[in-house]
Amino acid sequence: MLTGAELSASIDKLLALRKEIWQAFVDTFIMLGISTTVAIVIGGLFGVFLFLSSDRQFLQNKTLYGVLGAITNFMRAFPFVILMIAMSPFTKAIVGTGIGPIAASLVLAIAGSFYFARLVEQNLREVPRGIIEATESMGARPFTIIKVLLNEARSGLVLSVTILCISLLSFSAAAGMIGGGGLGDLAIRYGYYRYQTEVMVFIVVMLSIMVIGIQASGNWIAMRLDKR
Amino acid sequence: MSDMIVLNDVTKSFLSDRSIKDKDGKPHWFTAVEPTSLTVQQGEIFGLMGYSGAGKSTLLRLINLLERPDSGQVIVDGTDLTTLSASDLRIARHNIGMIFQQFNLMSNRTVFDNVAFNLTVAGYPSADIHKRVMDCLEIVDLIDRAGHYPAQLSGGQKQRVGIARAIAPSPKVLLADEPTSALDPATTRSLLTCLRDINEQLGVTIVIVTHEMSVIRRLCDRAALLHQGQLLEVADIRDGLIQATTTIGKGLVHED
Numbered sequence: 001m002l003t004g005a006e007l008s009a010s011i012d013k014l015l016a017l018r019k020e021i022w023q024a025f026v027d028t029f030i031m032l033g034i035s036t037t038v039a040i041v042i043g044g045l046f047g048v049f050l051f052l053s054s055d056r057q058f059l060q061n062k063t064l065y066g067v068l069g070a071i072t073n074f075m076r077a078f079p080f081v082i083l084m085i086a087m088s089p090f091t092k093a094i095v096g097t098g099i100g101p102i103a104a105s106l107v108l109a110i111a112g113s114f115y116f117a118r119l120v121e122q123n124l125r126e127v128p129r130g131i132i133e134a135t136e137s138m139g140a141r142p143f144t145i146i147k148v149l150l151n152e153a154r155s156g157l158v159l160s161v162t163i164l165c166i167s168l169l170s171f172s173a174a175a176g177m178i179g180g181g182g183l184g185d186l187a188i189r190y191g192y193y194r195y196q197t198e199v200m201v202f203i204v205v206m207l208s209i210m211v212i213g214i215q216a217s218g219n220w221i222a223m224r225l226d227k228r
Numbered sequence: 229m230s231d232m233i234v235l236n237d238v239t240k241s242f243l244s245d246r247s248i249k250d251k252d253g254k255p256h257w258f259t260a261v262e263p264t265s266l267t268v269q270q271g272e273i274f275g276l277m278g279y280s281g282a283g284k285s286t287l288l289r290l291i292n293l294l295e296r297p298d299s300g301q302v303i304v305d306g307t308d309l310t311t312l313s314a315s316d317l318r319i320a321r322h323n324i325g326m327i328f329q330q331f332n333l334m335s336n337r338t339v340f341d342n343v344a345f346n347l348t349v350a351g352y353p354s355a356d357i358h359k360r361v362m363d364c365l366e367i368v369d370l371i372d373r374a375g376h377y378p379a380q381l382s383g384g385q386k387q388r389v390g391i392a393r394a395i396a397p398s399p400k401v402l403l404a405d406e407p408t409s410a411l412d413p414a415t416t417r418s419l420l421t422c423l424r425d426i427n428e429q430l431g432v433t434i435v436i437v438t439h440e441m442s443v444i445r446r447l448c449d450r451a452a453l454l455h456q457g458q459l460l461e462v463a464d465i466r467d468g469l470i471q472a473t474t475t476i477g478k479g480l481v482h483e484d
Binding site: 128130131133134135136137138139140141144148151152154155225226227228 | 326334
């Protein structure tokens, strides 16, 4: 058990690190914000085309579906750490540096995009085919049909965004390897390398609270949106 | 009376499951509709009747090109739909409403929005949409359900939303694919009355697919009897007696 003296010593250590901890929070939010937003847009588009090019959909095209599917599988096969290293020339070219939270965001966004693409495809597949047919029978444009699909799948899509966000939060811990910063990085540097267990515990608790918060909000929004 | 729908020698076949092969080892093509010609008059209620697998739903779906025929013409209101470009076909479809066995309503939109959606798609002036939706909901007696979601409705109510949605852009043709098959007998009766009223008051030509002889008897002016993709005969039902001449036709007619 912790004695009162040990506890107050731990709190002192944490307070001494408050600047670093604050910076880690900021970095984590930057990485999460940028990567989730980009992944939703790119992954969303990719997922819609994956779905529409699949069998019996209106852009049905075996070659297109094969190519999109292969790209998705290939990108998803990369362990995140390897992807980060492999992409470093690319991130340097785009953001000017291979390290830091912005560079890490880019890698997170790519990894997240292909992950999210599959989730979107799967969600759209759950929309009853009859609804697409009814919309086609009205003479709706392809773009309108896509809007209907997304609207019918919206609660599942929100839950997928929730999963995406939590996965990216956990991926972002590995981003410390390229100086990405963030909470995960801090936990490894102080908690593991410097044996400051209280830092490790504090950050794990913070990450847990964030995961719980993201999941709970996702569930709540999805429930509100679901009229099925 | 003019011809509203003319099918000229339409055919449709589908590629079977991979496991079924022809003798030469090639994939088997299953013929859903053998060469079929038929004409539906303007203002008529026309039935497509047959056992499961007779090709009646496929034939119906050829009329708005949800299925494109392998050969033949599909002429609706004087236009051969098979010759139209994608965008002209979309415009032609605003003139052909459709209702479905499983209703196919958008579950995340209210009753009002489901009906309004079709009007928006059909390019209806947005200022008039509210009034038109309410008029259509009045026709199917669902004014008080406008703000509900489909999940909050009974099967019969869902189908009436389907009807209101289909007739909202004032189409000349209404296609009904087994519209009562998911409903109980009492609900079926009231739905058939609703379809009959729409036909009489709005002059909409209705083509209805069903396997229930009672539906044909109550609702249709004429009906095509189909069997294994072939049109056996077209029976006139207006005199209250259904005269079938072919053996299978007689079997269909005297089923219940």
